[in-house]
Amino acid sequence: MERVIFTTLCSAFFFTNCVSGDYPKAQNVSWLSINFKTLLMWDPKPSNYSYTVEYSVIGQNRKKNQHCIRTMETECDLSNSLVDLKAIYSADVLSEPLRGVNSDRTEFPHTSSERFTPYEDTLIGRPEFKIEVSKDKRKITLYVEDPLTALFNEQNQQRTIRDVFADELQYKVTFGKATSTGKKTKISASSEIELDRSDVDPGVSYCFNVQAYIPSRRTDKQLGELSQRQCSPGDDKSVFEEYGIGVIATFILLIIIIIVVAIGVTVVCCRRRRNANRSGKEGVPLRSV
Numbered sequence: 001m002e003r004v005i006f007t008t009l010c011s012a013f014f015f016t017n018c019v020s021g022d023y024p025k026a027q028n029v030s031w032l033s034i035n036f037k038t039l040l041m042w043d044p045k046p047s048n049y050s051y052t053v054e055y056s057v058i059g060q061n062r063k064k065n066q067h068c069i070r071t072m073e074t075e076c077d078l079s080n081s082l083v084d085l086k087a088i089y090s091a092d093v094l095s096e097p098l099r100g101v102n103s104d105r106t107e108f109p110h111t112s113s114e115r116f117t118p119y120e121d122t123l124i125g126r127p128e129f130k131i132e133v134s135k136d137k138r139k140i141t142l143y144v145e146d147p148l149t150a151l152f153n154e155q156n157q158q159r160t161i162r163d164v165f166a167d168e169l170q171y172k173v174t175f176g177k178a179t180s181t182g183k184k185t186k187i188s189a190s191s192e193i194e195l196d197r198s199d200v201d202p203g204v205s206y207c208f209n210v211q212a213y214i215p216s217r218r219t220d221k222q223l224g225e226l227s228q229r230q231c232s233p234g235d236d237k238s239v240f241e242e243y244g245i246g247v248i249a250t251f252i253l254l255i256i257i258i259i260v261v262a263i264g265v266t267v268v269c270c271r272r273r274r275n276a277n278r279s280g281k282e283g284v285p286l287r288s289v
């Protein structure tokens with residue numbers, strides 16, 4: 001009874017406060033999505049209440065994911081719920097009673113997410129790649145492995161980002177000579193990237209970074225994560241290879257001997273001069289020398 005009166009008062013006077021009266025509203029509701037692995041995340045950890053996530057394509061019926069009903073977690077994996085990759089989704093996080101606890105309320109405090117379109121918004125993770133230098137050393141080929149997504153096809157095989165984006169997927173290579181900081185870039189529509197004489201000097205070691213590039217997306221979502229840097233082997237031998245360890249050891253020994261001799265000579269000279277000074281004009285400051 002008390003509750004009914006409270007609720008009525010609430011709706012009459014403090015409408016906005018009332019909705020979030022019992023349980024705290026979810027905060028910081030945000031999407032975290034990499035390679036179509038899409039999590040909805042929020043704060044804070046619940047104590048004596050739970051969360052339920054509802055999602056929908058904008059303007060359509062809301063749905064629930066069975067793993068995110070009255071949950072004590074603060075994240076919900078919606079990777080396999082957002083089936084239409086090009087649709088615009090929105091989600092709500094509702095603060096509800098604990099599982100098994102009944103409530104006479106029909107409305108619970110909720111927080112809405114930003115809009116999210118998997119195809120446009122998921123971040124593309126760092127690709128792996130292999131480097132191959134042609135026999136005549138005039139051509140370097142990078143074999144990029146299209147990153148796997150969290151999505152599966154009808155045969156239950158994991159789909160790659162190439163399966164999803166097809167022709168819209170390109171790769172951007174950033175590269176430069178291992179010995180310099182200068183950088184060049186090259187865009188490739190294929191996952192097999194060839195760099196020839198117009199890009200690289202033969203026999204020189206180059207270092208490469210690769211990232212996915214989807215020009216059809218909004219500017220700030222076009223580039224994926226940078227790969228690890230990898231370098232091709234070059235011709236230039238190191239000092240050790242060139243001369244061998246024996247020669248270098250001898251060379252170092254020679255330098256040490258020269259230094260020792262130099263120090264010895266200096267010491268002997270100084271002693272002589274000091275002796276000469278002492279026997280001659282004693283007490284004359286060095287400055288006058």
Ligand SMILES: *[C@@H]1O[C@H](CO)[C@@H](O)[C@H](O)[C@H]1NC(C)=O
Nearest residue numbers: 026027028029042043044045
């Ligand atoms: C929401 O995020 C901000 C910034 O990251 C953080 O300071 C705040 O504590 C978060 N809110 C909750 C309820 O955890």
Ligand SMILES: *[C@@H]1O[C@H](CO)[C@@H](O)[C@H](O)[C@H]1NC(C)=O
Nearest residue numbers: 021022023024047048049097
């Ligand atoms: C939940 O716990 C907080 C503090 O522990 C308490 O103030 C609040 O009334 C509780 N809410 C419910 C619905 O039990």
